[in-house]
Each structure stands twice: as C-alpha cells, then as structure tokens.
Amino acid sequence: MADLTTKLAGITLKNPVMTASGTFGYGVEFADFVNLEDIGGIIVKGTTLNPREGNDYPRMVETASGMLNCVGLQNKGVDYFCKNIYPQTKDINTNMIVNVSGSCPEDYAECAARINELDNIPAIELNISCPNVRQGGMAFGVTTDGAASVVKAVREAYKKTLIVKLSPNVTSITDIALAVQDAGADAVSLINTLMGMVIDIEKRKPILSIGTGGMSGPAVKPVAVRCVYQVAKAVNVPIVGLGGIMNAHDAIEFLLAGASAIEIGTANFVDPAITVKVAQGISEWLDNHGCKSVSEIIGQAL
Amino acid sequence: MKKYIKDLTVAAVEYPHSRYVLIKLTDAEPLPEVAPGQFVEVKVEGSPATFLRRPISINYYDKATNQLWLLVAMVGEGTRTLGTLKAGDKLNLVFPLGNGFSPVQKAGEKVLLVGGGVGVAPLLQYGRYLKENGAHPVFLLGARTSADLLELDLFRAISDVYITTEDASEGEKGFVTQHSVLQTDKFDRISVCGPKPMMVSVARYAKQTATPCEVSLENMMACGLGACLCCVEKTVKGNVCVCKEGPVFDINDLTWNL
Numbered sequence: 001m002a003d004l005t006t007k008l009a010g011i012t013l014k015n016p017v018m019t020a021s022g023t024f025g026y027g028v029e030f031a032d033f034v035n036l037e038d039i040g041g042i043i044v045k046g047t048t049l050n051p052r053e054g055n056d057y058p059r060m061v062e063t064a065s066g067m068l069n070c071v072g073l074q075n076k077g078v079d080y081f082c083k084n085i086y087p088q089t090k091d092i093n094t095n096m097i098v099n100v101s102g103s104c105p106e107d108y109a110e111c112a113a114r115i116n117e118l119d120n121i122p123a124i125e126l127n128i129s130c131p132n133v134r135q136g137g138m139a140f141g142v143t144t145d146g147a148a149s150v151v152k153a154v155r156e157a158y159k160k161t162l163i164v165k166l167s168p169n170v171t172s173i174t175d176i177a178l179a180v181q182d183a184g185a186d187a188v189s190l191i192n193t194l195m196g197m198v199i200d201i202e203k204r205k206p207i208l209s210i211g212t213g214g215m216s217g218p219a220v221k222p223v224a225v226r227c228v229y230q231v232a233k234a235v236n237v238p239i240v241g242l243g244g245i246m247n248a249h250d251a252i253e254f255l256l257a258g259a260s261a262i263e264i265g266t267a268n269f270v271d272p273a274i275t276v277k278v279a280q281g282i283s284e285w286l287d288n289h290g291c292k293s294v295s296e297i298i299g300q301a302l
Numbered sequence: 303m304k305k306y307i308k309d310l311t312v313a314a315v316e317y318p319h320s321r322y323v324l325i326k327l328t329d330a331e332p333l334p335e336v337a338p339g340q341f342v343e344v345k346v347e348g349s350p351a352t353f354l355r356r357p358i359s360i361n362y363y364d365k366a367t368n369q370l371w372l373l374v375a376m377v378g379e380g381t382r383t384l385g386t387l388k389a390g391d392k393l394n395l396v397f398p399l400g401n402g403f404s405p406v407q408k409a410g411e412k413v414l415l416v417g418g419g420v421g422v423a424p425l426l427q428y429g430r431y432l433k434e435n436g437a438h439p440v441f442l443l444g445a446r447t448s449a450d451l452l453e454l455d456l457f458r459a460i461s462d463v464y465i466t467t468e469d470a471s472e473g474e475k476g477f478v479t480q481h482s483v484l485q486t487d488k489f490d491r492i493s494v495c496g497p498k499p500m501m502v503s504v505a506r507y508a509k510q511t512a513t514p515c516e517v518s519l520e521n522m523m524a525c526g527l528g529a530c531l532c533c534v535e536k537t538v539k540g541n542v543c544v545c546k547e548g549p550v551f552d553i554n555d556l557t558w559n560l
Contacts, residue, residue, distance in 0.1 A: 022529075022530065022531070023525070023529060023530060024529055025527070025528060025529035029525075029527045029528050029529045029546075030527065030529070032304050032305040032306070033305070033307055033396075045529075045531075053540055053541055054531065054534070054541055056536075057521060057533075057534050057535065057536075057541075058521075058522060059531070059532045059533075059534065060522055060523075060524050060530070060532035060533070061522075062352075062353055062354050063353070064350070064351055064353070065350070065353055066353060067353060067354060067524060069524070069530070069532055071530070071531045071532060074531050074534070074541055217353060218353075266524075268525065268529070269354055269355070269524045269525040269526075269529075269530060270345065270353070270354065270355060271307070271345075272307060272396060272525075272527065273307055
C-alpha cells in the first residue's frame with residue numbers, strides 16, 4: 001500500500017485529506033459516519049474573537065452542481081471554543097486545526113494568540129477570504145497590503161503552523177499568495193468560495209439574505225485547480241487545495257496541480273462519509289498506478 | 303440517537319394524488335429506531351440539477367413490518383425524480399435526524415395535531431405514538447380541496463379527524479384556525495406541521511388560549527447535521543440550526559410575531 005503521509009510546513013498528516021472549515025462542524029457532528037482519526041486533518045468552523053450571530057436566513061441556495069451560502073461566520077467566539085469545544089476534540093488523534101477570522105488585524109492576532117495556548121491544535125487556518133462578512137474577512141484578502149497586514153499581525157502572536165486561506169475573488173491570486181508568504185505564512189490554502197448570486201424570478205429579488213453568497217461545489221473545481229496550479233508555480237510554501245472535490249480523482253487533480261494536501265467541503269453535505277472514501281480512493285489510485293507514496297505525485301502536472 | 307447512512311430498498315410506491323408520492327422503504331436488517339417528528343436526508347439519483355440531499359419528514363415507521371414511509375410533495379425536479387422510484391430501487395438515506403415532537407407529558411392528555419398539505423406527514427407517526435402511549439390525539443387537517451387530503455383513512459384509524467378545505471369540498475370551509483372544534487373543545491397542548499402562515503395562525507390561537515404549542519419547521523437545509531449553519535431560525539437563544547435543535551420548536555422559543 002502506498003504511503004499516504006504528507007507534510008504541511010511543521011505538521012504531518014496521516015493522509016492528505018482534510019475537511020474544509022464550516023462544512024464539518026467540529027468533527028463530532030460526523031462521528032456516527034466516519035472514524036475521525038482516519039482523516040488527515042479537521043479544520044473546524046471559522047472562529048472569531050467575539051461571538052457572531054451570522055447573517056439572516058436564507059443563508060443557502062442550491063445551484064447546478066453546487067450551492068451558495070452566506071452564513072456569515074456564525075460562531076460562539078474563541079473563548080467558548082477553548083472552554084467548551086476543545087476539551088471534546090483534543091484527544092482525537094488527528095490534526096485539529098482552527099479556522100480564524102476577524103474584522104481587524106488586532107482581533108485576528110488576539111484570537112490566534114488564545115488558540116496558540118491549546119497544546120493539541122498544531123495549526124490555524126487564517127481566513128482572509130470570507131465573502132460573506134462586510135467588515136473584514138475578504139476585504140483583507142483582496143489586496144496584497146491588506147493580506148500582508150493581517151498575516152504579519154498574526155505571525156507575531158502565533159508560533160505554530162500558520163496556513164492562510166486565499167480568495168479567488170481577486171485579479172491575481174498569485175500576487176496575494178506571494179504577499180502572505182513574505183509576511184510569514186507557513187502554507188496557503190485555496191480556494192475559498194467564489195462570490196455569486198441567485199435571483200428568485202417570482203419575487204424579483206436575490207434569494208440570499210445579503211444578496212450575494214459564496215459558491216462552492218463541483219461547479220467551481222476547474223477554477224480551483226487553475227488557482228492551485230498558478231500559485232504552485234509562484235510560491236515556495238506548501239499548498240492545501242480545495243474547491244469542489246467530490247471524489248478521489250478530483251483530489252488527485254489538486255495533488256498533481258501542486259497541492260500537498262486537500263480539503264473536502266461541500267461534498268460532506270452530500271455524503272457525510274466522503275472524507276474516508278476519498279482517502280481510500282487516493283490510496284487505491286496510487287497503488288493502481290505503481291506509486292509508492294502520495295508525495296511522488298504532488299506537483300507532477302506543473 | 304445514533305445516525306446512519308444507509309441504502310434502503312423501495313418496497314412500494316403509491317400516488318395518493320398526482321402531486322404526492324408515498325415511498326415505502328425497507329431493509330434486510332432491522333431499521334434503526336426513529337422518533338416521531340424526526341426526518342431523513344434523501345440522496346436523489348438521476349437528477350443532475352439536484353445537488354444537495356432533500357430533507358423529508360418521516361411519515362410512518364413500523365417495527366413489525368420493518369418499514370419507513372416518506373410522503374413527498376413533488377414540487378421541484380428533485381422531488382419529482384423521487385416520484386419515479388419503483389419497487390426494488392435503492393434510496394440512500396442519512397437518518398434519523400433532528401429532535402421529534404414532545405413525548406407524552408401525562409396519561410390521558412388531549413393533544414391536538416394540526417396539519418396542512420403535506421405537513422400532515424409526520425403527524426401520522428406522532429398520532430400513533432401518542433395513542434399507543436396513553437395520550438389522546440385529535441387531528442385537525444387542512445387542505446385546499448378534498449383531493450389534497452392525504453392518508454385520511456390512516457388518520458381516522460388512529461383517532462378523530464376534523465377537516466377544513468378552502469373550497470368546502472370536505473369538512474368545514476376555510477382554514478384550520480376557523481374550524482369550530484377550536485371553539486367547542488379544549489386541548490392540553492398542540493403540535494403543528496404545515497405551511498408557515500398556517501403554523502403562525504395556529505400559534506396565535508395557542509397563545510390566546512394559553513395552550514402549549516410546538517411547531518415543526520422546514521427551513522432550507524444543506525447538511526442536516528448542524529454543521530453548515532444554513533437552516534437557522536432566530537430564537538430567544540439566537541440563531542439555531544433547525545436540523546439539529548429542531549425541527550420541532552416550542553413557540554415560546556421562537557421570535558415570531560404572535
């Protein structure tokens with residue numbers, strides 16, 4: 001059997017499959033369907049310094065081969081996470097990674113500093129690309145200066161592996177990737193959702209409560225693969241690829257495009273056991289193609 | 303309650319009406335226990351435009367026959383595709399999801415179960431549960447016209463059924479809240495499932511008469527597991543997931559304008 005272990009800056013994953021933030025809760029919601037320890041990494045719901053109620057309903061609308069959401073980072077805040085969620089997840093033998101968001105560099109840094117104190121959280125994923133929050137979120141991720149300012153602030157406060165999640169809603173994702181690399185990111189993950197809109201033709205109004213939402217699912221996959229490929233050619237740090245992965249073949253495309261690991265997001269809603277199936281499928285594909293390890297194929301399409 | 307992902311087998315498909323399909327499912331193994339008011343998330347095969355699972359309430363669950371029934375209104379491409387299932391087909395379910403209706407509170411309690419349209423579906427299972435556990439369910443079912451009244455014989459086999467139709471083709475004319483039984487009878491509590499305007503007006507009646515009342519919501523869902531936070535309802539405790547904290551809520555926990 002091929003060796004599935006993959007390295008991501010300072011951390012080792014038992015396989016390249018992780019879960020995308022906001023699609024897998026805190027992992028425990030899926031424990032009836034999968035052995036959480038068979039997943040390479042679990043990136044938990046976006047966490048902010050202070051609690052957030054998120055946007056109004058409706059927050060979700062389906063589209064051909066995908067969906068749009070405008071949840072708006074609903075969460076109970078970092079202190080609630082540390083006190084109530086972390087004790088439930090800290091002994092799960094996988095990489096539990098917290099997705100961190102905020103509305104100013106100071107908030108991001110303070111939130112990251114509190115997570116830095118948690119022994120069994122080896123990394124954070126910095127969300128500078130949420131399209132659903134007016135103040136901050138994507139506002140930072142769409143300019144090189146904005147992205148660098150948040151990453152610098154967090155880098156000073158956070159000592160472990162720092163992954164920065166990038167938005168595709170930009171002119172040049174490679175420029176942003178280079179800026180966050182220079183500012184101290186240990187890895188980048190991409191792509192966050194694509195901003196979109198669906199209109200109810202009877203009501204003659206957008207369906208989502210804030211008008212726009214982030215589009216995800218298999219419809220965005222070619223955009224994501226392209227972004228990973230371009231960023232892989234530009235940066236030195238490892239890349240986590242995500243966007244519309246529904247099966248092992250999709251995941252292998254991302255690995256070939258230069259991703260060292262992948263995240264599964266929207267597919268969790270269709271099949272709550274998809275993560276372990278993709279890990280299994282990658283293993284079988286490697287065996288069938290005579291590959292001894294997953295690291296052999298990372299970036300082979302470049 | 304442990305949740306499962308399973309391929310169940312279609313035992314039979316019936317069409318109570320051109321717009322509704324009743325899918326009777328079974329399995330080689332004993333089906334997991336489900337509580338009245340819980341729901342399933344169904345994967346729709348053969349419909350490329352249907353990306354997400356469809357949440358469907360559990361209409362009926364019977365241990366003896368090892369059957370689980372889904373009563374589905376065919377309103378979009380996904381549910382219409384479900385209407386093409388044939389006996390022997392497989393249907394993939396994630397279930398049982400959510401919290402159901404309240405258990406029996408006291409022996410002999412009189413519980414009014416109000417259903418509108420396809421919202422009657424979970425009340426069949428709940429009514430049977432209440433009767434088997436020492437409570438006294440009474441049904442009040444509303445529909446546009448008599449043809450839209452679903453599973454009437456099954457409801458009548460459990461208890462008294464009061465009916466309203468908008469065109470007076472069966473029962474009293476009008477909406478459920480206009481039925482005379484609400485004036486002549488008193489109930490210990492009320493459970494409602496149906497279109498939101500109907501649930502709001504029943505909730506108003508409950509509030510006016512100081513009758514405890516719970517409603518089953520059907521906000522649009524993605525995961526069904528409380529992970530994506532898409533199906534939230536505003537409550538006195540903030541935004542909560544209908545799929546996980548509901549779908550049944552006490553009206554006092556909601557922020558409806560009653």
